[in-house]
Amino acid sequence: AQTVTQSQPEMSVQEAETVTLSCTYDTSESDYYLFWYKQPPSRQMILVIRQEAYKQQNATENRFSVNFQKAAKSFSLKISDSQLGDAAMYFCAYRSAINYGQNFVFGPGTRLSVLP
Amino acid sequence: GAVVSQHPSRVICKSGTSVKIECRSLDFQATTMFWYRQFPKQSLMLMATSNEGSKATYEQGVEKDKFLINHASLTLSTLTVTSAHPEDSSFYICSARDYYEQYFGPGTRLTVT
Numbered sequence: 315a316q317t318v319t320q321s322q323p324e325m326s327v328q329e330a331e332t333v334t335l336s337c338t339y340d341t342s343e344s345d346y347y348l349f350w351y352k353q354p355p356s357r358q359m360i361l362v363i364r365q366e367a368y369k370q371q372n373a374t375e376n377r378f379s380v381n382f383q384k385a386a387k388s389f390s391l392k393i394s395d396s397q398l399g400d401a402a403m404y405f406c407a408y409r410s411a412i413n414y415g416q417n418f419v420f421g422p423g424t425r426l427s428v429l430p
Numbered sequence: 431g432a433v434v435s436q437h438p439s440r441v442i443c444k445s446g447t448s449v450k451i452e453c454r455s456l457d458f459q460a461t462t463m464f465w466y467r468q469f470p471k472q473s474l475m476l477m478a479t480s481n482e483g484s485k486a487t488y489e490q491g492v493e494k495d496k497f498l499i500n501h502a503s504l505t506l507s508t509l510t511v512t513s514a515h516p517e518d519s520s521f522y523i524c525s526a527r528d529y530y531e532q533y534f535g536p537g538t539r540l541t542v543t
Binding site: 358422 | 525
């Protein structure tokens, strides 16, 4: 079974600075998707970024980028120019691209605080 | 992007009563819907997976007689918490998947008094 680990329960960053959230995963599959979701105080899950495992290029979405290291099974999220609105819980998630019906496997989450 | 709605957003019920939560995919047909439960400061825990017209598949440890799931159409799934007790108080999130993407509803906070 797949597992997702986020070793940083809490992180803080100064406004306008850069922060990196860590995520590692374990799988025997070769084809899969990795995600970062943001859950602000409203509790709505918001997709931040997605990476397909077969793509070597790291995904980027504006101020958000990932460092995907497939061999190391590492998938970190970098937030540049942090804003107060980035404060939230961040969940790393895995989903099989082979077993279509399989649900997400979520990590335990990292709570990010942004300091003004 | 696609929208998933949940109703109600908050519900308070008395112990022993039942409460129904609706999940709708508003602008797409969901082949699969998922129901999650989230305790404070914790991650999402999958409760069950449902496909339209089929019986839901429950995760280990989830009481299927207590948490009734009906996936009546490609746009509607319901979760009924039967004979609710205070320990059922939690945040319930549904998620709907079309062929490629999966979208989350805004969640329902259930409080059982």
